[in-house]
Amino acid sequence: MKMEISEQDGVTRVGLVGRLDTPGVDAIETRLTAACVPGAARAIVDLSGVEFIGSLGLRMFITIARALTRKHGKMVLYAPQGFVAQVLETASLGDIIPVQPDAAAALAAVKS
Amino acid sequence: MERSGSTVLVKHTTVSEAAALRDDLRSYLVVIEHGEIVARIAVGLETLTVGRDPARHIVISDEKVSRLHLQVAMLAGEVVVEDLGSSNGTFMDGLRLTTPTVLPPERWVQLGSRLLKHERRSHREMEREAELHRDLEKARAYVQSLLPPPVRVGDVRTDWFHRPSAALGGDAFSYGPLDRDHLVAYLVDVSGHGVEAAMHSVSVLNVMRQKALSGVDFRDPGQVLEGLNANFQMEDHGGLFFTLWYGVYSRSSRRLRYASAGHHAGLLFSGGPAPEHLRTKGPMIGAVPGQRYTGAETSVPPGALLYLFSDGAFEVTSPEGRQLGLEEFIPLLGGPGAGTPGEAERVYVAVRKQAKPGPLADDFSVLAVSFD
Numbered sequence: 001m002k003m004e005i006s007e008q009d010g011v012t013r014v015g016l017v018g019r020l021d022t023p024g025v026d027a028i029e030t031r032l033t034a035a036c037v038p039g040a041a042r043a044i045v046d047l048s049g050v051e052f053i054g055s056l057g058l059r060m061f062i063t064i065a066r067a068l069t070r071k072h073g074k075m076v077l078y079a080p081q082g083f084v085a086q087v088l089e090t091a092s093l094g095d096i097i098p099v100q101p102d103a104a105a106a107l108a109a110v111k112s
Numbered sequence: 113m114e115r116s117g118s119t120v121l122v123k124h125t126t127v128s129e130a131a132a133l134r135d136d137l138r139s140y141l142v143v144i145e146h147g148e149i150v151a152r153i154a155v156g157l158e159t160l161t162v163g164r165d166p167a168r169h170i171v172i173s174d175e176k177v178s179r180l181h182l183q184v185a186m187l188a189g190e191v192v193v194e195d196l197g198s199s200n201g202t203f204m205d206g207l208r209l210t211t212p213t214v215l216p217p218e219r220w221v222q223l224g225s226r227l228l229k230h231e232r233r234s235h236r237e238m239e240r241e242a243e244l245h246r247d248l249e250k251a252r253a254y255v256q257s258l259l260p261p262p263v264r265v266g267d268v269r270t271d272w273f274h275r276p277s278a279a280l281g282g283d284a285f286s287y288g289p290l291d292r293d294h295l296v297a298y299l300v301d302v303s304g305h306g307v308e309a310a311m312h313s314v315s316v317l318n319v320m321r322q323k324a325l326s327g328v329d330f331r332d333p334g335q336v337l338e339g340l341n342a343n344f345q346m347e348d349h350g351g352l353f354f355t356l357w358y359g360v361y362s363r364s365s366r367r368l369r370y371a372s373a374g375h376h377a378g379l380l381f382s383g384g385p386a387p388e389h390l391r392t393k394g395p396m397i398g399a400v401p402g403q404r405y406t407g408a409e410t411s412v413p414p415g416a417l418l419y420l421f422s423d424g425a426f427e428v429t430s431p432e433g434r435q436l437g438l439e440e441f442i443p444l445l446g447g448p449g450a451g452t453p454g455e456a457e458r459v460y461v462a463v464r465k466q467a468k469p470g471p472l473a474d475d476f477s478v479l480a481v482s483f484d
Contacts, residue, residue, distance in 0.1 A: 021473060022304075052435055054427070054474065055282075055303035055355075062399055063351055083435050091355070091374040092395040095403075 012041040017049035020057030040073035044106040048079035078106035144227040159185040176224035267484040273456035281475030282309025298358040333371035337405035346398040353398035371407040381446035424474030428467035451482035
């Protein structure tokens with residue numbers, strides 16, 4: 001699992017490529033949490049390069065999103081593909097964390 | 113080491129007592145069958161032979177393994193494997209071995225459907241691991257004892273198969289009568305697997321078995337999910353949540369009420385071309401305080417079959433690295449032999465054949481319910 005984090009116009013942008021299985025989550029969770037939570041970030045996460053997500057991946061996003069909400073930050077996921085989109089729909093993750101189809105919609109949602 | 117009734121026999125080599133007691137790392141060859149370790153043998157001064165012939169050091173009863181298939185030797189501190197002209201080959205990382213090859217620690221070779229893995233451990237580590245394994249086995253047996261026995265007679269019969277990906281898993285399920293008319297069946301899948309998830313699944317199972325949800329009518333799936341959600345918020349339970357499918361069948365009306373929380377559909381086969389997908393929308397239990405859950409209903413005709421299963425049953429990776437899903441799993445259900453004893457285990461075997469070698473990544477649970 002590869003992760004790139006950048007900041008632009010007050011929005012933390014996260015790009016993920018690979019599998020969000022147990023080792024994938026282990027590889028990025030601490031860094032992603034550190035990049036988002038302490039600064040109460042407004043963060044958008046690009047899922048277009050994620051080919052698999054398991055329950056630990058869902059748990060990671062929910063935990064970070066809830067921590068952000070408590071600090072008046074926000075996380076929006078966008079562009080889930082195929083299998084990952086199906087998993088997010090089955091889990092009704094959109095009821096917990098906003099999921100948008102593309103970067104533009106995610107940016108609008110995170111700033112609102 | 114010998115295991116009666118298994119397909120693997122191992123003959124001991126002589127090991128120095130002094131060497132065995134030191135903390136020096138030693139190499140071991142671990143035989144893995146369908147994701148389970150079935151034998152472990154120390155690699156020492158003597159070259160080990162592997163094959164189908166009972167005279168070998170490691171005997172593997174697999175038609176794709178030759179009578180004398182492979183040898184394993186320690187050369188200059190390295191474990192070296194050499195295919196001895198086997199018919200079906202020995203493979204490392206998908207490539208057929210044609211010359212003696214170093215097998216580094218934590219890597220494996222495949223022959224037939226078996227994996228031979230090289231592990232480096234100290235004797236002290238091996239003892240600790242054996243003790244931990246014994247404790248985990250006891251815990252596994254306890255969790256397994258909470259699962260109800262299959263029901264082979266009566267108008268509603270069950271069959272199931274459960275295989276955690278680690279010694280302990282986060283999957284659990286149960287079923288049984290609520291009253292004279294109503295039967296309940298449910299499947300829980302806690303996020304992650306291992307000891308933490310297993311402990312959480314046991315908590316949930318025990319609350320359900322004892323009906324310890326205040327003010328909840330257990331014939332109402334929506335109420336049950338809301339009651340569980342109120343009692344199992346993730347902040348109060350180590351950040352864990354779980355998905356759930358819960359259904360209540362009425363014998364008199366032949367109606368099945370159900371609700372699901374973050375869980376894929378249960379599948380009802382009623383003789384039509386495709387199964388009915390039974391699922392209601394809603395997030396995992398423990399993720400959203402105060403979440404409302406609404407159930408749904410369907411009819412269960414005579415001869416129908418209901419399948420509940422965890423996502424570990426279908427989210428497997430093929431040998432080519434392709435992610436498989438429900439589309440590959442559903443055809444394995446409801447076919448010849450459906451509704452007969454042992455069907456759930458046959459589904460497991462079929463899934464294992466579709467998946468890449470090695471243990472499944474997640475816990476596997478399939479519960480099949482047949483209705484007269």
